[in-house]
Amino acid sequence: MTLRWTRDGLDAGSDGVLALPLNLLDNLLRGVGQVMFQNNSYTGVLFVAGIACNSWVLALAVVLGAGAGTLVAAWLGAKRDLLRSGMFGFNGALVALAVLVFLTPSALTWACALLAAACASILMAALLVHQPRLPALTAPFVITTLCVFLAAARLGRLEPSGLLPTAELPQTATVEGVVTLTTLIHGVFTGVGQVFFQNSICSGLLFVAALLVASPRAAVMALTGSLLGLLVAWAMGAAEPAIRAGMYGYNSALVALALACVFLRRSPAGYAYALLAAGITPFVAAATTAALAPLGMPALTLPFVLVAWLFLRAAPAFTRVQVQ
């Protein structure tokens, strides 16, 4: 067996008893890396490390979720290159992680988490067929996960872990708490950490490092997006605890990363467009959170998906912005 370390991962060749499992592992780690658009298994390893520094169980869930999503798609006969680049892994990874964070773990919860991760691949396929020119982003993750959480209100053996918001009618907000320098520093890094539901500076730093390995520009844009989201939320009077926990950062980070580094051609207007998108994301995040309040559901990355789809869909109407 000849192991070959390439710039974006491992190639274990096609000989030897370990080739298949090693290639599969590389594949799953690319799937984890694709959560932030990186077809890079080193990035995947560092993402898993960033989760493992809080919980080994959740780190395992991420890898197994990517596995469930990838294997179901492979069995049904999805395209090789999509499988290989982790496109059927990242939604499953997030689904399994979210289910095990927000529901009380048990054998049945694990089974549901992996079944849901597999179903995310069906959704991914449906979006690939339905809108071939618009990326699916994390929409399959959001839809599948909300479906499982909502089902817990009717299925007695799915028990919320206490992290889901309480169902309540939306009320008028007041400015809550005082934003200090600590809030800002915390917020910028947890804003990256919350992409994987990690309310921790340590995870945020490891995730930034993971992006750095693959693309320094991606790391810069993720931090810029997180900071911009935080500043807009602060200016508009969002609650301090939410800002500190990065709740207004992660969607903006993903929007900035997706538009400026992945889907738009580099140009001054393109950057301005991406920053406008990242700048209005906190409004959409606040609105989505309020809209889901009567159901007691978290917004997950729904604001990111909505804003990114909107700006990508609109781009062809404008001559100054070009989609790659």
Added chain:
Amino acid sequence: MTLRWTRDGLDAGSDGVLALPLNLLDNLLRGVGQVMFQNNSYTGVLFVAGIACNSWVLALAVVLGAGAGTLVAAWLGAKRDLLRSGMFGFNGALVALAVLVFLTPSALTWACALLAAACASILMAALLVHQPRLPALTAPFVITTLCVFLAAARLGRLEPSGLLPTAELPQTATVEGVVTLTTLIHGVFTGVGQVFFQNSICSGLLFVAALLVASPRAAVMALTGSLLGLLVAWAMGAAEPAIRAGMYGYNSALVALALACVFLRRSPAGYAYALLAAGITPFVAAATTAALAPLGMPALTLPFVLVAWLFLRAAPAFTRVQVQ
């Protein structure tokens, strides 16, 4: 006039004073049959019989609803073959039935029921134009009916009959009641009966017979779907009264029937795909019910529509599953 009994209905020819009404009646019964995908007026007769064994008024509503839907589409100039095969009838049939089950009957309610049945044909046409390669299924029925029920919260002369759920915020479920053998037997057949809102074994049996007349495979898949939905719901801790009433069966029955007998090519992978779809339907049913709880709305066949659309939309991305 020459009456000709064909394998799937009646042909009254084009002569004689009774030809037109008899052909129209045959047409409406095909419309009723299309609720479970059968272009067959004998199936339609047995569906009507299954409803009539509970209520003559509702049996009449089904036929008149199919009539309102078909006639409006005919007047506006829809395609002949779509009209003839009952494609503009089945949503109207379900709309009129649902309105008269869930709202207190009065002259005004009947008028609204038939107007709504007519509007379901506009929705059907819009879906045919919008997504020519994806079947509309019962989406027009679900949307139209929910619209009428929601309107009852603002229009004083539409009065709910007491069968609509009370509007409430979703709460955590607990395992409720004990599932016995009676629950299972009841549940499998009411699971078929609930396709027409009939919580009755007798209706369920007549509906299975109606399917048998047209296609034994359809009858088997409907029962298989109903059983699978029930078993998954039981395993996940759904409430016993809901299981017994077939609330977790009818959507799975329709999903299994639609995928395995109508829209996918027969193959082992096709069956596995259809059963995966039917197996996750109880989760989607639980989620939809919870999501509609703050509005006090029933899920109707929305879970079926969502799951069937998802799996049909995704199929072209997979080489091992073929759409017919």
Added chain:
Amino acid sequence: MTLRWTRDGLDAGSDGVLALPLNLLDNLLRGVGQVMFQNNSYTGVLFVAGIACNSWVLALAVVLGAGAGTLVAAWLGAKRDLLRSGMFGFNGALVALAVLVFLTPSALTWACALLAAACASILMAALLVHQPRLPALTAPFVITTLCVFLAAARLGRLEPSGLLPTAELPQTATVEGVVTLTTLIHGVFTGVGQVFFQNSICSGLLFVAALLVASPRAAVMALTGSLLGLLVAWAMGAAEPAIRAGMYGYNSALVALALACVFLRRSPAGYAYALLAAGITPFVAAATTAALAPLGMPALTLPFVLVAWLFLRAAPAFTRVQVQ
């Protein structure tokens, strides 16, 4: 500089220091006129006058909103003819107006109103790209505005002005109040006035005059739609204060105007189709209002958008109705 007054507006030529600002102003007024489908700056002036007779501030907001929407689209490089005919102005105009009606005005609210008006142009562009054969109507306005209002539930510095409905679970309606001749006369004209949130006969009359200037047929259809909506709502037992305030008129007026005067070819069947659409709009309005009740959100012109999209989408399936 040569000023030229044309049938539908002002042409200030391309010379002279005042040419650019005068052409821009003409452009913005066309944008305001497009709220009721009139590419006509005199109509725009009379719409602004109809708002100014209640509040100068809101009249200013309408023009500035149209400006924000148009300028952002122009900067990003939208098509000239779309810009010139006000297609990037009308949604921005409504957004800025709605934000300043429903939120307490402040410097920050004004900034948000104009930012939101600009974002409505991104949504407009996305809809133009996504559904090139279906008009965007006021969908960008509805989505953007609901997003801002919902965000107010999380962002402490956006304060509702007290006109937003209180969030509550929908309940069964009773017939409320007695409809008199005054109700009807009031209702028909406020039904037109409510297109710009003006609960005032005077505004309604000025808006009808604005339509008359551009097209007498448009004025007649708007009043017909408003009357039809009111009568259906009355027959179904809607609350008298809502009928009097034109809440069941403005969506029907827009539907009748859009279908009969703008998008369908003139024919008896076309008119019948448009009136059927306007006639069912009160049901959709009641349903939408009830569906948004748990979020405490107003329906705005969502019912109009939904009904008009439905009937336009369905039209190609029917031979007797032709889309222009």
